[in-house]
Amino acid sequence: MQNRVIFTTSEIYPFSKSGGLGDVLGALPLALHKLGVPVAVFTPLYGRLRTPNYQLRLILSDCHVGYPWDPITCDVYLADYHGLPIYFIARSEYYDRRHYYNDPVKGDYFDNAERFIFFSRAVLEVIKRLGSAPAIIHAHDWQSALIPAYLNFWRQTDPFWQETKSILTIHNLAFQGRFASRLFFTSGLPMEAWGPHGVEFYGDFNFLKAGIAYADSITTVSPSYAREILTEQFGCGLDGILRQRERNLYGILNGADYNIWNPNQDNFIPCSYDSENLKGKENCKKLLIKDLGMSPKFENRPILGFIGRLRGQKGIDLLLDIIPELMKLDVGIVILGEGNLKYEADAANLMETYPGKVVAILNYTEELAHRIHAASDIFLMPSRYEPCGLTQMYALKFGTPPVATARGGLRDTIIPFPAHNSTGFTFLESDAQQFLTAIKQAVDLYSNDQTSWEAIKQRAMAQAFTWNKSCMEYINIYRKLGQQLPENIGNNTND
Secondary structure, eight states, X not given: OTTOEEEEOSOOTTTOOSSHHHHHHHHHHHHHHHTTOOEEEEEEOOTTOOOTTSOOEEEEEEEEOXXXXXXXXXXXXXXEETTEEEEEEEOHHHHOSSSSSEXXXXXXXTXXXXXXHHHHHHHHHHHHHHTOOOSEEEEETGGGTHHHHHHHHHHHHOGGGTTOEEEEEESOTTOOOEEOGGGGGGTTOOGGGOSTTTTEETTEEEHHHHHHHHOSEEEESSHHHHHHTTSTTTSTTOHHHHHHTGGGEEEOOOOOOTTTXXXXXXXXXXXXXXXXXXXXXXXXXXXXXXXXXXXXXXXXSOEEEEESOBSGXXXXXXXXXXXXXXXXXXXXXXXXXXXXXXXXXXXXXXXXHSTTTEEEEOSXXXXXXXXXXXXXXXXXXXXXXXSSOSHHHHHHHTTOOEEEESOXXXXXXXXXXXXXXXXXXXXXXXXXXXXXXXXXXXXXXXXXXXXXXXXXXXXXXXXXXXXXXXXXXXXXXXXXXXXXXXXXXXXXXOO
């Protein structure tokens, strides 16, 4: 472990994934590893873990954790992911479940606080058991945000941790891990951590606030989001402590994994294509229209795609509200996602109201996500806030110009029409009428100015949000924190 950067995360693709966090952690540490950074990852061993292509071997059993009672232990498994070591923390009563964080009907698991206190403490105990302290522990989101807090206090009393620094990356500030105060008193954190300067949040125990308060550096997943969360509007109640930590706060744009999301080499889509030959995109569209039972007329009319969780953050309600108006534009709509039961029901009802024109698939699959990106003409992202967003990056690469709110990472990745170098369309506020106006602008260009439309598609596909640039920004932070890395790391990149 010595001199290593240890990533801690509740999910990592391809082993586990519920959204963008899994995608990012499946790409970022591997990209750093390929640049020569010594990286390892710790994550829970879920019951629904996908591991058929990777052998897991038990390396530790009955490793002492001591939480929530003594002498509770964990087992540790190791997998080799393209040379990147992935350590899995196993404790069946916490992680052997169908879903990662909640039951779709009953809601969040009642013991989520215990599950991720256990995970955080287990990571630190396993590292110590393995014998050498890492240079940096890089924690992600609330599920491992307690680790910077533990480190802050433990390195004051335990020589083993004295040189280890911590980073917290906030992927979505709205999800904070907020629990009853009683759980703090069994967490193992000292009483001095309890208060407005530390983990306490309106009388509750807030995991993400703990990481913000005690991490040596904090990052978010886009420069615009780093600025937005310092405001009351987007700070989710934590803008005060974030402003206190502003000197240690950095916004680093996520990258896209073009080994997976690339129409020229995508195993999920029926026809490959690139910017020089878009015939494959036309064929992908024809096949999706046939497979989804849509009207054949949409071979020559725009199809609008939406892929995302069906919840307020993603603005799905804005889309559902304007579908009757969109039908007047003679467009097809494909929705892929699951989430809020009301939104699912509303989407299903609209599908019945407009058969052959509106299709709602209320069960996310990776294959359909790729196929919809390839087949759609316009991609919709009416997010109320978007820390980074990856799907707009995928849409750009697939030649599907996005219509999106100018928020967070969407602002950082889409050049809005009518700029001479535009790659998509944006609107300023999360408002149904503004969204509708922006869609009309895109549909009008598609219908009446094919030359301009093709130019936007070409520019969109030329965008390259690779991980190398992001990696170099992380490496610079690691160096600021004292991580000794070779000076020539990254010199062979194309960025």
